Amino acid sequence: MPFPHDRPTRGSDCDCLPRPSDTKGSDAKASDPKPSDPSPSDPALPVYVLRYQDAWFGMEKRVTFAAADLDAALAITEREPIGAWAELSQDGVLLCRRGGEPGGAADYWVVD
Numbered sequence: 646m647p648f649p650h651d652r653p654t655r656g657s658d659c660d661c662l663p664r665p666s667d668t669k670g671s672d673a674k675a676s677d678p679k680p681s682d683p684s685p686s687d688p689a690l691p692v693y694v695l696r697y698q699d700a701w702f703g704m705e706k707r708v709t710f711a712a713a714d715l716d717a718a719l720a721i722t723e724r725e726p727i728g729a730w731a732e733l734s735q736d737g738v739l740l741c742r743r744g745g746e747p748g749g750a751a752d753y754w755v756v757d
Contacts, residue, residue: 693718697731697743715740719754727752 690711699706708725712718719741722733731743733754741756 691735693721693740694734695722695725695731696734697722697725698728700726700728703728 690713692709692711695708695710697706697708698704706725710718710721712721715735718733718735722731725731727743729744733740733742739757741754743752743754
């Protein structure tokens with residue numbers, strides 16, 4: 646049984662790989678993003694900055710990200726290992742803070 650890589654590629658009838666002539670009629674590329682897909686650099690999405698104390702290392706960290714709204718931004722912050730405190734801002738305006746309660750009570754966000 647002959648294998649496809651054993652045949653010469655030029656002038657053959659091997660259909661195992663697409664040829665440039667086969668894709669000439671197609672203008673859309675598979676790697677092109679869809680216009681409806683939001684991207685972090687999309688100017689329509691507001692940019693948020695999360696400043697917090699890392700729970701593992703105790704050092705201050707800053708994460709910049711884009712989100713559709715404040716609710717989505719707060720959902721994104723849950724992925725970060727927030728320690729004793731955190732601040733979420735948009736365009737330099739502090740929106741809310743998070744801090745630990747004495748006695749180990751649950752953390753919660755406070756809107757400024």
